[in-house]
Amino acid sequence: KFVASGEVIKFDGFLRVYLEGTDDEDAENESAILPPVKQGEELIMRETTATERYTQRPYRYTEASLVRKMEELGIGRPSTYAPTISTIQQRGYVEKRSVEGEERTYTVVTLKNGKIKDALKTEITGADKNKLIPTDIGIVVNDFLVEYFPDIVDYNFTAKVEKDFDKIAEGKMQWNKSIADFYKTFHPKVEETMNMRTKRKTGERLLGVDPKTGRQVSVKIGRYGALAQIGTADEEEKPLFAPLQRSQSIETITLEEALRLFELPRNLGEFRGKEMVVGIGRFGPYVRHDNKFVSLPKDADPLEITAEEGIALIEAKEKEEKEKTIKTFSEEPGLRVLKGRYGPYISFEKKNYKIPKGLNPEELSLDDCRKIIAESGKNKTKGGKKRRKSSSKK
Structure with a gap:
């Protein structure tokens, strides 16, 4: 059974002038792409093509498309869209990044002159550019909420709360009643979930x-x-x-x-008589050499990196450290005066200390640095705890 679908222009209007005024011969042939056909008309099959297709996953959201979806579902308000999207990124539930697609093959089968031909073609699938991609922890948190708090994460619930907020703003509803109605069902659910000693969600x-x-x-x-x-x-x-x-x-x-x-960890060989080891740590992939860690670039694969690339990274890191170093002290190797993003500072025992205005960082002695560190410690404890300011209406 064959079905023809398309459009036939009954009145071309300005298109007649447009097509006649163009130099593109193909444009005039556009009207002949789908000639009028009648039901029951006999058709002669010259060529039939069948193309293998895969189900496409839903498109990832951008900030703009996510805002449109929230508007469509009645979630949030213009003033809350940006903070909401910012919060889920700050908490590591989603991250904005690009994803390289993967190449896959598909089959095209053609029937022509009584002969069937198969052809393999390739396409790129799964590529995304600057989209909001859910992280592993985001997926696990979502699964937990859907399992134990389905009513709270329901779109209709959120939309209803937004309408209640509007009524409160208009004076048609008491805010304390709205909160009480929500809390009397929400709190027991929290207690129930905690008492169940739910197994820690790991997304295993x-x-x-x-x-x-x-x-x-x-x-x-x-x-x-x-x-x-x-x-x-x-x-x-x-x-x-x-x-x-x-x-x-x-x-x-x-x-x-x-x-x-x-x-991993993988030994890359020796450099200056000491081992180079590549691995993945808490903060990502790294090269370790002489008890120092150098982070790998985002596009570097720790399983593929070579010894030459490892040496280049180590030397680049050393050059960077040298350029930002203002002063060091042989008597106290762990204390350094460095250039920073917000000006020069003192680095000592994994802590940073601001250099007071009026002092030349290049002229600081070891005693000067120790004095700045000591004064910094005093300033932090001076005056004890700050008292919270309170105001009372008379």
Whole structure:
């Protein structure tokens, strides 16, 4: 059964002038793309093409499209849109970034002159540019709220609350009654959830079995972020853990990708007689050399980085440190006078101290620096706790 669909222009109006005035021959042929057809008319099949298609996932939101969706659902007000979107980013539930697409193949089957031909073609799928992408922790938090507080995260509930706020602003509803009505159902639900001692949500996902050890491989949210795990807590042998890379997610990572993470930390060789080791830590991938850590660029893969690239990163970091160093002291190697974003400062024992105005940082002695550090400590404790200001209406 074949169906033809399209448009046939009955009155072309200005289009007749436009088409006749153009030099594009194809434009005049546009009107012949779909000639009028009648029901029951016999058609001769010259060529038939069938193209394999995949279901497209919903598009990711930008800030603008998310605001439009919130308006459509009646969530929030113009004054709350920006703070809401900013808050979910600050809490690490979503992050604005671009995602490189993956190449995949699809099949095109053509029937012509009684012969069928198959052709493989490729396309890029999953690419996003400057979109709001949910993080692993964001997905886990959402799943928890949907499971235990479905009424609170329901769009209709939020829209109803917004309408109640409007009524309160118009004097048609008492704010304390609105809060009381909400709290009398919300608080018992919180108590119930806490008393249930709900299992900590980790978003755990089983990937398969490690072919070398036969142990289970899974990914989940840990104390410091997403990680891969070989083995389980109830086994005699302790589980092995490896943090996921920035570009990886517990929802999409494969077994092969997870197993490769256990190749880290990886020895790159020696530089100046000391080992270079690449790994992934709490703050992302790094190269460690001489007890110093150098962060890898966002586009660098710790599993692929070479010794030459590691050396280049170390030397670049040393150059950067040298350029921002104003003064050091051989008697106190851990104390340095540095250039900062907001002016020169003293760095000592992982703490920074502001240099008072009027002092030349290049002329500071070790005793001067120690005095500034000591005075800084006194100023923080001087006067004790600040009293909260209170005002009373007479």
